[in-house]
Amino acid sequence: MKKQIIAALIAILGASVTEAGTGTGLVKYFVHFDLNGQETFVVRFSSMNSIAGCATANRFTMSASNPTYKTTKAIILGAWLAGNTTVFVHGNGTCNTYGASEDLAYICAGGDPC
Numbered sequence: 001m002k003k004q005i006i007a008a009l010i011a012i013l014g015a016s017v018t019e020a021g022t023g024t025g026l027v028k029y030f031v032h033f034d035l036n037g038q039e040t041f042v043v044r045f046s047s048m049n050s051i052a053g054c055a056t057a058n059r060f061t062m063s064a065s066n067p068t069y070k071t072t073k074a075i076i077l078g079a080w081l082a083g084n085t086t087v088f089v090h091g092n093g094t095c096n097t098y099g100a101s102e103d104l105a106y107i108c109a110g111g112d113p114c
Contacts, residue, residue: 020093021051021102023060024113027080027087032073035098039064042101043076045087052102054095061101072107079109088113 025046032041044059051058062069079085087109091102108114 019050019052020105021055021060021091022049023047023051023087023089023091024049025086026084027076029059030076030080035063039069040098041073041076042098043089043104045089052091052093052095055091055100055102057100059101060089060091060104061098062104063097066104068106072104075107075109085109086111090114 023045027043028046029044030041031043032039034040040061040063042057042059042061048058062072064070066072076087079087087107089107090105092105094103095101097103106114
């Protein structure tokens with residue numbers, strides 16, 4: 001009986017763990033728009049790794065409700081306009097902001113991954 005309870009708990013807890021995605025490389029796609037009165041963007045990079053299962057559109061997103069929105073958008077646009085700046089991003093493992101796009105957690109640009 002104890003083994004069955006432990007197995008059930010592992011199954012329940014394991015099912016609730018969400019894998020966060022990562023992206024690396026050049027900015028390949030950037031769209032900025034208004035979503036229910038909130039500035040929002042979606043972005044895709046040249047290499048999208050282990051993207052969250054909910055992100056079926058294979059991209060990341062962020063809205064202006066995030067305190068790092070302006071800085072994150074500036075880094076992405078700077079890298080996109082430079083055309084040769086490697087970007088490293090990490091997702092939250094959730095798709096709460098915009099449908100099938102993973103919520104972006106943090107970003108860094110330049111030679112070293114964050």
